Amino acid sequence: MNKxxxxxxxxxxxxxxxxxxxxxxxxxxxAEENPSEETVEEITPSELYARCxxxxxxxSGRILFSKNGREEAPMASTTKIMTCILALENGDPKDRVTAxxxxxxxxxxxxxxxxxxxxxxQDLLYSLMLESHNDSAVAVAEYIGGSVEGFASMMNEKATxxxxxxxxxxxxxxxxxxxxxxxxxxxxxDLARIMRYCILESPQKDTFLExxxxxxxxxxxxxxxxxxxxxxxxxxxxxxxxxxxGKTGFTSDAGYCYVGALRSNGKTFIVxxxxxxxxxxxxxxxxxxxxxxxxxxENYEYRTIxxxxxxxxxxxxxxxxxxxxxxxxxxxxxxxxxxxxxxxxKKDETIEETLDLPERLxxxxxxxxxxxxxxxxVNGKTVASFQITAAYxxxxxxxxxxxxxxxxxxxx
Numbered sequence: 001m002n003k004x005x006x007x008x009x010x011x012x013x014x015x016x017x018x019x020x021x022x023x024x025x026x027x028x029x030x031a032e033e034n035p036s037e038e039t040v041e042e043i044t045p046s047e048l049y050a051r052c053x054x055x056x057x058x059x060s061g062r063i064l065f066s067k068n069g070r071e072e073a074p075m076a077s078t079t080k081i082m083t084c085i086l087a088l089e090n091g092d093p094k095d096r097v098t099a100x101x102x103x104x105x106x107x108x109x110x111x112x113x114x115x116x117x118x119x120x121x122q123d124l125l126y127s128l129m130l131e132s133h134n135d136s137a138v139a140v141a142e143y144i145g146g147s148v149e150g151f152a153s154m155m156n157e158k159a160t161x162x163x164x165x166x167x168x169x170x171x172x173x174x175x176x177x178x179x180x181x182x183x184x185x186x187x188x189x190d191l192a193r194i195m196r197y198c199i200l201e202s203p204q205k206d207t208f209l210e211x212x213x214x215x216x217x218x219x220x221x222x223x224x225x226x227x228x229x230x231x232x233x234x235x236x237x238x239x240x241x242x243x244x245x246g247k248t249g250f251t252s253d254a255g256y257c258y259v260g261a262l263r264s265n266g267k268t269f270i271v272x273x274x275x276x277x278x279x280x281x282x283x284x285x286x287x288x289x290x291x292x293x294x295x296x297x298e299n300y301e302y303r304t305i306x307x308x309x310x311x312x313x314x315x316x317x318x319x320x321x322x323x324x325x326x327x328x329x330x331x332x333x334x335x336x337x338x339x340x341x342x343x344x345x346k347k348d349e350t351i352e353e354t355l356d357l358p359e360r361l362x363x364x365x366x367x368x369x370x371x372x373x374x375x376x377x378v379n380g381k382t383v384a385s386f387q388i389t390a391a392y393x394x395x396x397x398x399x400x401x402x403x404x405x406x407x408x409x410x411x412x
Contacts, residue, residue: 047291048067048288048291048292049276049277049281049284049285049287049288050067050188050273050274050275050276050277050284050285050288051067051068051071051073051255051274051275051276052067052068052069052071052073052187052188052273052274052275053065053066053067053068053069053188053271053272053273053274053276053288053292054066054067054069054188054189054191054192054270054271054272055269055270055271055292055293055295055296056189056192056193056196056269056270056271056272057267057268057269057296057300057344058195058196058199058200058261058268058269058270059200059267059268059344060343060344060383061163061193061196062344062378062381062383063189063192064269064296064300064344064346065292065295065296066188066189067188068188069187069188069189070166070187070188070189071187071188071274072166072185072186072187073185073186073187073254073274073275074174074176074183074184074185074251074253074254074257074274075174075184075185075186075191075249075254075257075274076174076175076176076249076250076251076254076255076256076257077132077173077174077247077248077249077250077251077257078174078186078191078247078248078249078257078258078259078272079169079171079172079173079174079184079249080128080129080132080137080172080173080174080247080249081129081194081195081198081208081247081259082155082158082159082169082194083128083137083140083141083151083155083172083173084125084128084129084198084208084211084212085158085197085198085202085204085208086144086151086154086155086158087121087125087140087144088125088202088204088207088208089202089203089204090144090154091121091140091143091144092121093120093121093122093125094120094121094122095120095121095143096118096119096120096121096222097118097119097120097121097124097139097140097143098116098117098118098139098143099113099114099115099116099117099118099119099135099139100115100138100139100142101115102138102142102148103115103135103136103138103139103142104117104135105135106134106135106137106138106173106175107134107175108134109131109132109133109134110133110134110135110136111124111127111131111133111135111136111228112135112228113135113136113139113221117221117226118221118222118223119139119219119221119222120219120222121140121143123217123219123228124136124139124140125140125211126211126214126217126219126230127217127228127230128140129211129212129247130211130212130214130216130217130230130231130232130233131230131231131233132173132233132247132248132249133230134173134175137171137172137173137174138172138173140172141172148171148172151172152169152170152171152172155169155172156168156169159190159194162193162194162197162201163193164186164190164193164194165190166185166186166187166189166190167185167186167187167190167191167194168181168182168183168184168185168186169184170183170184171184174249174251174254175251176251176252176253176254183253186274187274188272188273188274189272191259191272191274192259192270192271192272194259195245195259195260195261195270195272196270198245199244199245199261199268200268208245209244209245212232212234212245212246212247213232213237213244213245214232215231215232216229216230216231216232217229217230218230233248234246234247234248234260235286236258236260236286236289239286239289239290240262240290240293241264242262242263242264243260243261243262244260244261244262244263244268245260245261246258246259246260246261246289247259247260248285252278254274254275255274255275255276255277255278256273256275256276256277256278256281256282256284256285257273257274257275257276257285258271258272258273258276258285258286258288258289259271259272259273260289262293264297265297266302267296267297267300267302267344269292269293269296269297271288271289271292271293273285273288273289276288299346299347300344300345300346301344301345301347302342302343302344302345303342303343303344303345303351304340304341304342304343305340305341305342305343305351305376305383305384306340307336307337307338307339307340307341307374307384307386308336308374309334309336309355309374309388312333312334313331313332313333313334314331314332314334314357314358314359314360314361314371315329315330315331315360315361316329316330316331316332316360316361316362316363316365316394317329317360317361317362317363318362318363318396318397319332319361319362319363319365319394319395319396319397320363320394320395320396320397320398321394321395324405329360330363330394332361332365332390332391332392332394333390333391333392334371334388334389334390334391335388335389335390335391336374336386336387336388336389337386337387337388337389338386338387341376341383341384343376343378343383343384345378349378349379350378351376351377351378351383352376352377352378353374353375353376354374354375354376354377355372355373355374356372356373356374356375357371357372357388358371358372361390361394363394363395363396363397364393364394364395364396365390365393365394366390366393367389367390367391367392367393368389368390369389369390370387370388370389371388371389371390372387372388373385373386373387373388374386374388
């Protein structure tokens, strides 16, 4: 302590420091900084290390929590989930892949292949996903896409097709890279979408899960001259009950990254993390992943939406349903097409109904005709939508109809 500082002044400084820290705890500041538009609640998991983080309901694709979820950032080796799924969809496990000089020259982490070595595609995918080998990624990319550049085009096309809006691939392994279009990057939202595609939508989803859940895999090159063993480094698989899959990543620009999925009690969640610390903070990604997964499991439950509408019928001008052909409008009952839908919701979230129907209809009208929709949304995002149709047909009230009615009443 400064000997010239009076005791009373020192006490005041301490009290001021405690007061300020109470108002602005560092961990909470980090979690609430720059809240994203996807954030469902202002108060969500309050302590996250990751600069960018997302919790997604995999079944619906709805973002349940986001911290800077749309911020673009490098994603390191989480890139390899896209490399793997494209290889599975466009190649055969028994295809032979020859290592090029460029593949063999890739930096650590690598399998250690040499130019001219030949491997089965399936074995290289285990190398890619279990050990995150950079040389295997390039060898796979060159085989599937003809070149690294050609494969990157496939990656970007797939990303666009599955709904990614802010992702740009340059490399198949996720090493930091930049070209005339920008840096190799994604967002936490897009990374979660890519994982969702890999585990739920791709025709090769089962094989993807089989590879990424394998504890270890031993193989040789096709000549049998060299043997390799790959061990799974995804600690999340043993960290939580229901853990499905995941992929780690690290580069000097990206920091530690992770994307993983969990299924428990009928609920499937995806967590994606970007810039989740730098050395020596490898454990940050596991702490954040657990926190977000537990948050989802504890706070969200399925609620059933039963398609129903308050409007039971609509008037049909110039319509005829039998009987006296009055000039008054007739009404047609409405049907809602579709079955009950289960939606994962937080306990205090409310479902809003939006009805899109015309005020009046005009004959003729066929049974089953689409008349409008009823949509159900949560926090402005549609979670279910149903078509509204006519319960039966309505004929037009014509001169011929009126004459036929008169004949039936007065002449027969």
